[in-house]
Structure formats: C-alpha cells, structure tokens
Amino acid sequence: MKETYNALINTQEFASQIHPQLKLVSKPSTEFVPQVLNRSIASILKAGVTKRDIEEEDPFFVCDLGEVARQHAQWKRLLPRVQPFYAVKCNPDPAEIQLALDAGVDSSRIIYANPCKQASHIKFASSKNVNVMTFDNADELYKIKMVAPESQLVLRILTDDSKSVCRFGVKFGASLSIVPYLLETAKSLNLDVIGISFHVGSGCFDATSFTDAVELARKAFDIGEALGFNFTLLDIGGGFPGNNPEGLQFKDIAALLGPTIDRLFPPHIRVISEPGRYFVSSAFTLAVNIQARRVVSLDAEGNPTDPTHDENPSFMYYINDGMYGSFNCITFDHAVVKMKPLCRSGTFMYEQEHSLKLFESSVWGPTCDSIDLIGRNIFLPEMKIGDWLSCSHMGAYTIAAASTFNGFKKSNVIYTDTN
Ligand SMILES: Cc1ncc(COP(=O)(O)O)c(C=O)c1O
Structure with a gap:
C-alpha cells in the first residue's frame, strides 16, 4: 500500500530533511537525502546538455533546494505567526507520509488534510500517530468514529474560490450554514474537533480571498464556541x-x-498553513531534448510543399518529456509553460538574450498520442534534433502526477543548493 494521501508536513522538518542548513529536528535516513551539489543552475544545465554522449539525452530537472529554503525564510519573515505545513501532494519529491516518517518527521507535525479519506488510510495514519485530520461532511465523521475515534479533527469550511486557477469548492468544504449540524454530529459522536481549515483554491490571484476566508473561519470559530467547543487551531490552507x-x-x-x-484570532490560537506551490514552483527547472522534428511548409492554398524553398517554415518539435509526464501540469494544474532554447548546436543559451530569427513552432511530447501536445504557436529560433529546450517554474504539480505511459521514464532530478 502506498502511504499516503494529502499529507501536510511541518516545513521546518521537511526542509531540514532536504536542506542541510535548516535545523534538523531528527536524523533522516541516508536513503532520503539526495546528493546535493553546490553549483549554479546554469552550470548544471550546461554540464547536462553539452555532453556529446547519446546516453545523456534524457530530460532532467535541476532542483534548487536553496530556493525552497529562501521561500521558507521569506514565509517566516513576512507571516511569522503562521506555521507552514508543506503540501506533499504538490511535489512529493521525495516524501509521502511514510517517507516523511521514515525521514524522521514527527507524526505530530503531519496533518492528513484530505477531507474524504479511505477508511484503511485513516487507520494507517492513526497507527502511525498521525492524528490530526480534516473532515467536511457527516459521513466522514461516522467513518472516523469507526476507525480512529481518538483523532483530532479540523473542519474544512467552504470559502470563495472564484479567484483561483484551480477551484476546489465543488468537491470540498462545508458551507457555513451546515457547520452547526456537523459540529453537533461530531459532539454526539464524542469526537474531538480542534479547529477550522479552508483552502481558497490553488493558484489564487487575489489576496482578498485569503482575508475573506479568515473572516469566515472566525464565524465558524464563533459557532464552535457557542456549541461548547474549544478550538485551538486555524489552518489557512x-x-x-x-x-x-x-x-x-x-x-x-x-x-x-x-x-x-x-x-x-487571539495569540493562543495556533495558525498553520498548507502551502505547496509556494515552496517548490520556482525551485525546479526542466531541461528537455529534441528527439525528432518535422519541418512544415505550406503553399498559398495551404497544401504541404517542399520546405527547402520556404524561408518561413514552421517546425514541429518532439521532445522527451510530455503531457503524460512533467507537462501534465498543463492539463491538471492549468499551467502556462514557457519553452526557451537552452542549447542550440552546442551553444549554451540559458538566460541569454539573442536576436535569432523566430519561427512558429509546436512542441510535442514523446508518446504515440496526438493529445501529447505541449503547445502550438510557440516562437523559437530554428532548433535541431539533439538541441535542448528549458522550462522554468516546473516544480509544482509536475513530477507529482507524471506517469510512465508508453514506456517513457519520468525526468530525473539533480539537486543543487544555490544558497
Ligand atoms: C488539502 C490541500 N492542502 C494544500 C494544498 C496545496 O495547495 P497549493 O499548492 O495551492 O498551495 C492542496 C493542493 O491542491 C490541497 O489539496
């Protein structure tokens, strides 16, 4: 059984497992700690893409753990009262509940934040002393009562998710009007509800979503207090x-x-959050190799014609990671990815301005499916087979949901620390 499922772990501990300069709470197992370089992203990309060896054409990520640490430091500086619990689902590299536990993260610092859980998974979490978990409906309460009655429960309320790219409200969250009923049900089952959580939706683009949600959470706290609960936790998702x-x-x-x-919220209320994207998005840069290409040339009537006589052909590039791999973020996370030339005929171009002529291009993944289209109308200089493209900000919801469909490996990760 693969364990488990919307785990949120205290980031101080998570970061310390992957970032040696952050305080280690307990000793990790050696397997868990990746080899970490101390080089710039550019130098790793350069070494990776300018090798001439045919075996070395596999796509790879460069993960900058320094960036994760910087994001953590920023959080501590700008929102010191809110303790971030990293949302493992966003990029479980390299952790799920079991792996986090194996790595020495204390179970008290893990929250099982999926409001609709499989009973055996609740049992597993509870057997590992992961006792804090969310709920948003009465059936979940009855299930928890059966399998893990000692749990400490957090009621996830529904807040306005209309200003987020990925909306969760259709699936999760109890509206304020049913909060009394849920809390009374919990009370009748003698279950311990310790606080309120919400998630404004992933990729939120309006800061007031968070503040409006906190206002709503306050109302839910008041309902709880009126019913005799002593809430101590606010989880801002x-x-x-x-x-x-x-x-x-x-x-x-x-x-x-x-x-x-x-x-x-008075100071004795513990406030935590569940950031995923915040920590990992910018930490991962992906390098992909062009494994095939097609030059497309059309005559005035739109019929295919000889491309050697066309000064303005378009190109179809076939790269070795795609929609079933890291680029699943385009489908599932509504991500907008920007492809840039990384290495062209042996010339390394990472973050370099150029004045090369641009051609309309489409970029395709490696599988035999036509849905494996990463993007059309991408303007790139002419690239050849064996050249490389790069994409920055590829850490959130990328490898987390990548598959090996059609026999293609997931992209490797090379770790560095630019701090
Ligand atoms: C319960 C829960 N918490 C936290 C997150 C992390 O969200 P984000 O990556 O937008 O911070 C998610 C992901 O969608 C989630 O489902």
Missing part, C-alpha cells in the same frame, strides 16, 4: 503563489493576511 515575478506576490498576501489573522 494553500493557494499561495510560487516565486514568480508575474502575478500576485506573496508579500502582498502576507501584508493583508497577517494583520487580519491578528485582529480576529
């Missing part, structure tokens, strides 16, 4: 943006959220 110069910035969320939490 995930949805925080990765480190990307475009779009909503974490600092702007923190500037609104911190004071709102302080205004509505």
Whole structure:
C-alpha cells in the first residue's frame, strides 16, 4: 500500500530533511537525502546538455533546494505567526507520509488534510500517530468514529474560490450554514474537533480571498464556541503563489493576511498553513531534448510543399518529456509553460538574450498520442534534433502526477543548493 494521501508536513522538518542548513529536528535516513551539489543552475544545465554522449539525452530537472529554503525564510519573515505545513501532494519529491516518517518527521507535525479519506488510510495514519485530520461532511465523521475515534479533527469550511486557477469548492468544504449540524454530529459522536481549515483554491490571484476566508473561519470559530467547543487551531490552507515575478506576490498576501489573522484570532490560537506551490514552483527547472522534428511548409492554398524553398517554415518539435509526464501540469494544474532554447548546436543559451530569427513552432511530447501536445504557436529560433529546450517554474504539480505511459521514464532530478 502506498502511504499516503494529502499529507501536510511541518516545513521546518521537511526542509531540514532536504536542506542541510535548516535545523534538523531528527536524523533522516541516508536513503532520503539526495546528493546535493553546490553549483549554479546554469552550470548544471550546461554540464547536462553539452555532453556529446547519446546516453545523456534524457530530460532532467535541476532542483534548487536553496530556493525552497529562501521561500521558507521569506514565509517566516513576512507571516511569522503562521506555521507552514508543506503540501506533499504538490511535489512529493521525495516524501509521502511514510517517507516523511521514515525521514524522521514527527507524526505530530503531519496533518492528513484530505477531507474524504479511505477508511484503511485513516487507520494507517492513526497507527502511525498521525492524528490530526480534516473532515467536511457527516459521513466522514461516522467513518472516523469507526476507525480512529481518538483523532483530532479540523473542519474544512467552504470559502470563495472564484479567484483561483484551480477551484476546489465543488468537491470540498462545508458551507457555513451546515457547520452547526456537523459540529453537533461530531459532539454526539464524542469526537474531538480542534479547529477550522479552508483552502481558497490553488493558484489564487487575489489576496482578498485569503482575508475573506479568515473572516469566515472566525464565524465558524464563533459557532464552535457557542456549541461548547474549544478550538485551538486555524489552518489557512494553500493557494499561495510560487516565486514568480508575474502575478500576485506573496508579500502582498502576507501584508493583508497577517494583520487580519491578528485582529480576529487571539495569540493562543495556533495558525498553520498548507502551502505547496509556494515552496517548490520556482525551485525546479526542466531541461528537455529534441528527439525528432518535422519541418512544415505550406503553399498559398495551404497544401504541404517542399520546405527547402520556404524561408518561413514552421517546425514541429518532439521532445522527451510530455503531457503524460512533467507537462501534465498543463492539463491538471492549468499551467502556462514557457519553452526557451537552452542549447542550440552546442551553444549554451540559458538566460541569454539573442536576436535569432523566430519561427512558429509546436512542441510535442514523446508518446504515440496526438493529445501529447505541449503547445502550438510557440516562437523559437530554428532548433535541431539533439538541441535542448528549458522550462522554468516546473516544480509544482509536475513530477507529482507524471506517469510512465508508453514506456517513457519520468525526468530525473539533480539537486543543487544555490544558497
Ligand atoms: C488539502 C490541500 N492542502 C494544500 C494544498 C496545496 O495547495 P497549493 O499548492 O495551492 O498551495 C492542496 C493542493 O491542491 C490541497 O489539496
């Protein structure tokens, strides 16, 4: 059995497992700690793509653990009251509950945050002393009562997710109007409800979603208190943006959220969060190799014609990672990926300006499926078989859901620490 399923782990411990400079809470098993280089992303990419060996054409990620640590430091600086619990599902590299436990993360620092769980998984979590878990419906309470009655429960409420790229409200979250019924049910079952959680949706692009949700959580706290519960935990979920110069910035969320939490929740209430994307998005850069290409040339009537006489052909590139692999983020996470030339005829081009002529291109994954199309209308200089492309910000919801469909391996990860 693969264990388990929407685990959220205290990031201080998670980060310490993968980042030696962060304080180690307990000793990790040696298997868990990847070999970590101390080189720039550019130098690793360069070494990886300028090898001439045919065996070395596999796609690979460079994961900068320093970036994860910097994001953690930023969180601590801008939202010091909120303890982040990393959302393992976002990039379980290399952790799930069992792996986190194996790595020495204390079970008290793990939250099982899927409100609709399989009974045997609840049992497993409980057997490992992972006792804090979320719920948002009465049937879940009856199930928990049967298999793990000692659990400490967190009621996930429904908040406005309309300003997020990935909305969760249709699937999870109890609306405020049924909070009394759920809490009364919990009470009648003698279950311990310790607080309230929410998730504004992943890829949130409006800071007020967080503050509005905190206001709603306050109302849920008040209902709980009126019913005799003594809530001690507020979990403000995930949805925080990765480190990307475009779009909503974490600092702007923190500037609104911190004071709102302080205004509505007294200091003895423990406040935690469940960020996923925030930590890993910018830490992963993907390098992919062009394994095949097709030059497309059409005459005035739109019929295929001899490309050697066309000064403006378009190109179809076939690369060795695709929609069934790391680029599943395009389907499942609504990600917009930007392909850039990385190495062209042996010339390394990472983060370099160029004035090469651009051609309309489409980029395809390696499988035999036509749905394996990463993007059309991408403007790239002419690339050849064996050249490399790169994509930055490929850490969130990429390898986490990648498959080996059609026999293609998942991209390797090379770790570095640029701190
Ligand atoms: C329960 C839960 N918590 C946290 C997260 C992390 O969300 P994000 O990556 O948007 O921070 C998710 C992911 O979607 C989730 O389902």
